[in-house]
Amino acid sequence: MDSQYVENVNPNLVKASEREAAECVSLEVLQVVKDVQQQHGLRHGDFQRYRQYCSRKLRRIRKVVNFQQGTKHKVQPRKITAETLKDQRCLYIPLMEAERSWAYAMQLKSEANTEPRKHFHMMNRLKKAVHHADHLQKVVADEQANCDARTNLEVKAYCSWMHGLLNFELQHWKVALDNFIKSKVICEKLSEAVAGDVKEIYIQRCAELVPNIRYCEYNIGDVSAVEDLMQMRLNITHEDPLTSKLDELIEMTREKQSSSLSEVTWLARTIPVKNIQVRRLLLSMQQSSNQLRDAGAEQKLSMYESLLKEIIEAQQSHKDEFKDDGIFKALISKMKPVEGQVPSSVYLHTYLAYLRQSTTTERNLLMISLLKSDESKKTKPQDLARLYDVIIQNLSEIGQLPGLEDKEAFLKEVDTQILAYKAFRCFHVAQTYEYLKKYKEALALYDRSVLYAQMSLKQLLKTSIENTKKESLSKELRELMSNVDGLKYFIRASSILDGQNEPDTKVSLSSCNKPLIERLHEYVEVGGNVKKTSLVNLPPEFEPTPAKPFFFDLALSSIDFPSLDDRLEQKKTQGGLTGYFKKWIWGGGEKQ
Missing domain, CATH: 1.10.3450.40 (Signal recognition particle, SRP68 subunit, RNA-binding domain)
Incomplete structure (x- = not known):
């Protein structure tokens, strides 16, 4: 041509x-x-x-x-x-x-x-x-x-x-x-x-x-043209002028292909998909899964960021579609208990939330591997522990999604992964304490890390996680346990050496002017002249005491005193003006 x-x-x-x-x-x-x-x-x-x-x-x-x-x-x-x-x-x-x-x-x-x-x-x-x-x-x-x-x-x-x-x-x-x-x-x-x-x-x-x-x-x-467009997009930077053009062409391609994608199957349940934005997202996830295997680390990171952006937009579009549905809003906000099978709209929301959390987890795992492989600068263990903490939080949120109450096998897989990543988190937190020379805390965390690793390995044998993922996770956990065994001996040796190299904390008598009664918890080497040692302060210092103590009679209100009415003198009451007129009218008067 x-x-x-x-x-x-x-x-x-x-x-x-x-x-x-x-x-x-x-x-x-x-x-x-x-x-x-x-x-x-x-x-x-x-x-x-x-x-x-x-x-x-x-x-x-x-x-x-x-x-x-x-x-x-x-x-x-x-x-x-x-x-x-x-x-x-x-x-x-x-x-x-x-x-x-x-x-x-x-x-x-x-x-x-x-x-x-x-x-x-x-x-x-x-x-x-x-x-x-x-x-x-x-x-x-x-x-x-x-x-x-x-x-x-x-x-x-x-x-x-x-x-x-x-x-x-x-x-x-x-x-x-x-x-x-x-x-x-x-x-x-x-x-x-x-x-x-x-x-x-x-x-x-x-x-x-x-x-x-x-x-x-x-x-x-030509069906292979779509893969070529995606590969071109991976090989250019964000500042390249071709970026916007390729994004536009890829979006047009997905829009054309999404018309044939009407349903998705997840955990043995088929969900109908009517939202165009969600269809494009699912198509993008299918196309990206193959490219992630062949892409480099930086390209994978860029792809994960773009996928997360698309997932958030699809989630918002799906929520806006059912914003007037009271049952949908009550179920996703946990205001209403789940009874039986949840509606398809709620289950699709759960699936999108799962995609978001799992994609975030994979992105964070990739960041951890990049930090570990970067030899140009030393990675702090607390940075790795923070990333593992985010992974544990994301996996914990998956188990709280509506519609997964009866998926026991799936929830068990999630719990197994949580235990594995808790082991890694404890390991890096222990390294942080070791750097701070807090050997007791570090040793306890190493033991906890081994415990989590053993529990996770036992549960991995009973779960149906993907074989490649199961093998890689089991291998990492075994390496972790072997590393911990060596680090425990290192910590014990370091604690002994640091104890021997501690500076002498004895206080000389000349630098301490306090009397003995005030420094009983300190050991001081006394020289030849013992007589000059101050035992107490003479005269002793004054201490404030109350001048007039207050006494409160609390029993007074509970005492019943005897009546003294018979001993009181009765005073004669003289009549007033009314009595005078009564005497005058009726002829009354005092009896003689």
């Missing part, structure tokens, strides 16, 4: 054209486009800023070359032709028009995710960009324009790339593939004819075209 595009590509012709640059019109299309894109917004993906720059650039060029379209009061459209071509600056006009239309199309494409009507506007602007690119190629190809061979080839590669983008959006995969390959072959041949920085530009252009080519091949029928 490639041979049909290289008929007119002759590296010798390109080199000859450079010698005739004084007579020919030359325009380094890819160099110019790359420079202005990096300087005016596309380094950060700001297509609006780049489009505005193209408009200002067009206005300046038209004014400089005196090729304005009419006056202030009347518009007279004019186009660059071979006859009106004065110098290379005139070629900037159709090039910047194509770039402006393309930048506007890419801006509308990003906005079309939330406003679908802008997709039609985007297609119109992309067609306009193709029209301007065709016009540029027509002008350059004309013999009267007197353009060199390199300019012709670069314009042809640029025009083919623009046609490929249009057909890519129209989903005309075969036509888009042919145009992308044509552009790629021209850039490859040009890279062989030049050297230096210009060669790097051609090579980079070829690398940018490969993802689109593989995606078109996938849509035509």
